[in-house]
Amino acid sequence: MTDSKQLYQEVILDHNRKPRNYGKLPDATHRSEGLNPLCGDHIRLDLKVAGDVIESVAFEGQSCAICKASASMMTANVKGKSVADAERLVGEFRGMATGTLDVAKDANHLGRLTVFAGVKDLPSRVKCAILPWHTLHAAVQSQAVVSTEGDNDPVAQSA
Amino acid sequence: MTAANALKTPEPTSTFDVDRYRADFPILANVHPHGKPLVYLDNGASSQMPQQVIDRLVRYQTHEHANIHRGVHTLSETATNAYEHARRQIQHFLNAKEDREIIFTSNVTDSINLVAHGFGRAFVSEGDEIIITHLEHHANIVPWQMLCEERGAKLKVAPIDDSGALILEAYEKLFSPRTKFVSVTHVSNALGTINPVKEMIDIAHRHGVPIMVDGAQAVQHMPVDVQALDCDFYAFTGHKIFGPTGIGVLYGKAEWLEKMKPFRGGGDMILSVTFEKTTYNAIPFKFEAGTPPIAQAIALGEAVEYVRRIGLERIAAHEHDLLVYATDRLRAMDGVRIYGTAPHKAAVISFYVNDIHPHDVGTLLNEEGVAVRTGHHCAQPVMRRFGIPATARASFAFYNKLEEVDVLVEAIRKVQKLFA
Ligand SMILES: Cc1ncc(COP(=O)(O)O)c(C=O)c1O
Numbered sequence: 001m002t003d004s005k006q007l008y009q010e011v012i013l014d015h016n017r018k019p020r021n022y023g024k025l026p027d028a029t030h031r032s033e034g035l036n037p038l039c040g041d042h043i044r045l046d047l048k049v050a051g052d053v054i055e056s057v058a059f060e061g062q063s064c065a066i067c068k069a070s071a072s073m074m075t076a077n078v079k080g081k082s083v084a085d086a087e088r089l090v091g092e093f094r095g096m097a098t099g100t101l102d103v104a105k106d107a108n109h110l111g112r113l114t115v116f117a118g119v120k121d122l123p124s125r126v127k128c129a130i131l132p133w134h135t136l137h138a139a140v141q142s143q144a145v146v147s148t149e150g151d152n153d154p155v156a157q158s159a
Numbered sequence: 160m161t162a163a164n165a166l167k168t169p170e171p172t173s174t175f176d177v178d179r180y181r182a183d184f185p186i187l188a189n190v191h192p193h194g195k196p197l198v199y200l201d202n203g204a205s206s207q208m209p210q211q212v213i214d215r216l217v218r219y220q221t222h223e224h225a226n227i228h229r230g231v232h233t234l235s236e237t238a239t240n241a242y243e244h245a246r247r248q249i250q251h252f253l254n255a256k257e258d259r260e261i262i263f264t265s266n267v268t269d270s271i272n273l274v275a276h277g278f279g280r281a282f283v284s285e286g287d288e289i290i291i292t293h294l295e296h297h298a299n300i301v302p303w304q305m306l307c308e309e310r311g312a313k314l315k316v317a318p319i320d321d322s323g324a325l326i327l328e329a330y331e332k333l334f335s336p337r338t339k340f341v342s343v344t345h346v347s348n349a350l351g352t353i354n355p356v357k358e359m360i361d362i363a364h365r366h367g368v369p370i371m372v373d374g375a376q377a378v379q380h381m382p383v384d385v386q387a388l389d390c391d392f393y394a395f396t397g398h399k400i401f402g403p404t405g406i407g408v409l410y411g412k413a414e415w416l417e418k419m420k421p422f423r424g425g426g427d428m429i430l431s432v433t434f435e436k437t438t439y440n441a442i443p444f445k446f447e448a449g450t451p452p453i454a455q456a457i458a459l460g461e462a463v464e465y466v467r468r469i470g471l472e473r474i475a476a477h478e479h480d481l482l483v484y485a486t487d488r489l490r491a492m493d494g495v496r497i498y499g500t501a502p503h504k505a506a507v508i509s510f511y512v513n514d515i516h517p518h519d520v521g522t523l524l525n526e527e528g529v530a531v532r533t534g535h536h537c538a539q540p541v542m543r544r545f546g547i548p549a550t551a552r553a554s555f556a557f558y559n560k561l562e563e564v565d566v567l568v569e570a571i572r573k574v575q576k577l578f579a
Pocket of ligand 1: 203204347375537
């Protein structure tokens with residue numbers, strides 16, 4: 001079992017303290033809200049997509065450190081990427097967090113995002129880490145509001 | 160803040176022999192989260208079970224089990240007697256007048272739904288009003304909302320002040336000639352507030368309105384006498400009073416239970432069935448359709464006996480020491496805010512550490528062996544009243560020790576250091 005202190009590494013605490021790309025985009029082309037009704041995590045994500053490229057991205061909201069750091073690192077990661085590459089990253093992150101992708105063995109593009117690998121051992125926190133990614137997926141699919149529960153439960157989906 | 164004045168400084172010389180009682184709870188010694196001794200402060204969500212209750216479950220399953228109320232053979236009689244004995248144990252525990260006023264349900268949620276259906280369908284119609292409070296658990300909100308929607312009735316909510324105490328005068332003002340029912344919590348699970356239920360019951364009765372009390376967070380902490388209270392209904396749940404899950408209790412005055420509609424239809428709740436008409440059984444059986452949780456009811460009887468042997472006055476005194484000590488220590492910490500500072504509180508402390516989300520706090524406290532609940536505690540309206548999405552909550556039982564408060568405080572300090 002991963003020590004949860006290992007999960008609360010300096011990178012995550014740093015992104016929690018100083019989230020990157022925090023705020024709104026006045027010229028957003030895509031916008032989505034993510035809710036985790038169980039713990040009250042709530043983030044809003046703005047994207048500016050030009051052609052096939054995510055030109056800029058911003059998020060804001062109220063959430064735990066895991067969720068906020070995940071959102072912050074996600075925005076830093078997908079900015080400038082194509083929508084298809086971002087979607088691939090969503091799939092890989094979800095796989096890592098739910099334990100279907102082993103970052104040590106399976107090919108992936110997660111890079112520094114592997115600091116979140118430990119959440120797979122904290123079932124109650126998996127949704128916190130996935131929420132921003134889930135919201136990103138919804139935004140590019142042009143869904144306005146998504147929840148981590150019910151039909152959208154990321155844990156149930158990957159089970 | 161009023162709590163500091165109302166709470167007296169603790170006398171650490173309590174005569175309560177905690178270690179003796181802790182020895183009854185095998186799980187407290189068996190479990191070591193992250194290699195640390197378990198500091199179980201999530202009793203508000205569910206309490207642990209003493210060996211005496213575990214033994215009773217095992218004895219029932221190994222020597223006494225059969226279906227009840229329907230067999231002529233020895234085992235069926237044994238099981239029926241044990242089940243009915245448990246009903247009388249609950250009757251004495253609550254000081255109900257008659258054993259037929261005790262109905263076994265599956266949890267307190269089920270007990271409240273039973274009344275919402277049974278009373279609501281018989282007596283509530285369009286334009287009528289039902290009163291609850293701002294302190295309720297979702298279990299004492301949603302069933303009434305559903306009833307109101309079905310009947311075109313209106314739900315009215317008694318407000319609380321900034322300490323989390325009910326405003327009694329505002330509660331009384333909610334009554335009107337259309338008020339048909341009141342349902343209030345005895346103790347708030349999210350804030351620990353103890354409601355002035357005796358006064359609330361008297362006020363309801365002055366307006367000629369029956370009242371139900373949700374005792375889910377009360378019966379394990381303080382003596383409850385339903386005849387002295389004179390409430391019309393009182394409900395609690397087995398797994399929060401050292402019994403098993405899957406069992407709950409509804410006390411109701413016989414005169415009401417007899418007039419109410421059954422909740423579920425099926426076996427055991429009938430006297431005779433033809434395809435044209437069914438005659439319902441007498442109370443309490445009218446409300447116990449189908450095979451009940453027999454083992455759980457018997458174990459709950461043992462659990463309330465266990466609590467009675469220790470004595471609820473003594474339990475309340477020890478838990479008050481825990482509350483005062485924990486409140487003082489947490490208040491002394493920079494950055495820790497306590498939500499719920501009513502003058503009368505059970506040993507429940509909802510708190511926030513700096514601006515750290517309660518989920519992060521809970522995950523990191525677990526690292527030190529400390530189990531607390533984090534989230535909205537199924538009381539979202541209370542959380543909204545204080546403008547927060549969630550809190551961390553330490554909820555105590557009589558088997559908790561003052562030293563465990565020290566472990567909690569140290570663990571919170573470590574969280575603060577990590578996030579500094
Ligand atoms: C005040 C109160 N009412 C109702 C409930 C619901 O209890 P149960 O889930 O056992 O029905 C709880 C437990 O969380 C509670 O604290």
